[in-house]
Amino acid sequence: MATPHFTLVQGDITEQDVDAVVNAANSSLLGGGGVDGAIHRKGGPDILSECRELRASRYRTGLPTGQAVATTAGRLPARWVIHTVGPVHSHQEDRSGLLASCHRESLRVARELGARTVAFPAISTGVYRWPVADAARIAVRTLRAEGEGFDELRLVLFDRDSYDAFADAVG
Template identity: 75%
Template sequence: MTTLTLVQGDITRQSADAIVNAANSSLLGGGGVDGAIHRRGGPAILEECRALRASRYRNGLPTGRAVATTAGALDARWVIHTVGPVYSAGEDRSELLASCYRESLRVADELGARTVAFPAVSTGVYRWPMEDAARIAVETVRNTATAVEEVRFVLFDDRAYEAFARQLG
């Protein structure tokens, strides 16, 4: 049984087997969580991301998929990069967001990770409404078979923490 926990704070300060990065499809860094992970983790992460772009993901990592790299200087063994969907009021992209969590757990299982720290994927510049993102994240993790022992949702602010806390109820 996987334990779900909540932490308010900076995901780059977490100690876990794997830290999930809300990446953009280029895998080459960006803003928000992505930029913070690349800055704190150092150049080793970007180096592996460039190698992935040169080989398996020439056109970038597709939305809803996940891939792992080293964690560089982070207090983790791996970073699992996943590309969340941009929110659209006119098109239901919920399955793509759920896929980010399922695929990240699949990669974590392949790696043998037992603790995984997730951000609130797609809730920053991709504008996914926090309450809905929390519902999708918690339901998906609860309903995904995994050997991961602890999934830790690391939420940056009070609003995100409270939305996830309501879902864990």
């Protein structure tokens, strides 16, 4: 099995010229803070319009944690946005399987779309409080196991600490 090609970038996921960017969405699919808010703001109303259609049809109660769904990327340089809902970190319950599922399901959707390049943020590490080093380990392990066939899996980290944690995980 071929190891996927990882690229690490410290920067803004909304500026990535890739086939698909992964959005660390909230379950409502209607925008929010952090990565989600930035993608909706910069991508424009077409993303929100498609998210509203998804809520009215397939996801009436919201997108479940660990699942993924795609919309247009609107005014972003990417072709698609793959929305996934990361788990909130818990000290009482092991939710690492849900975090791994976000990455696995995002890759599944990317394959269905025919995407060859996919940019991922550090899912669940912001307001959902997942420790960055652990999130990086889970993300990289899952992307290595499931990422065969993609030309590039880009890890786009907003700050230096996140970049360093993901660089350590990639090795």
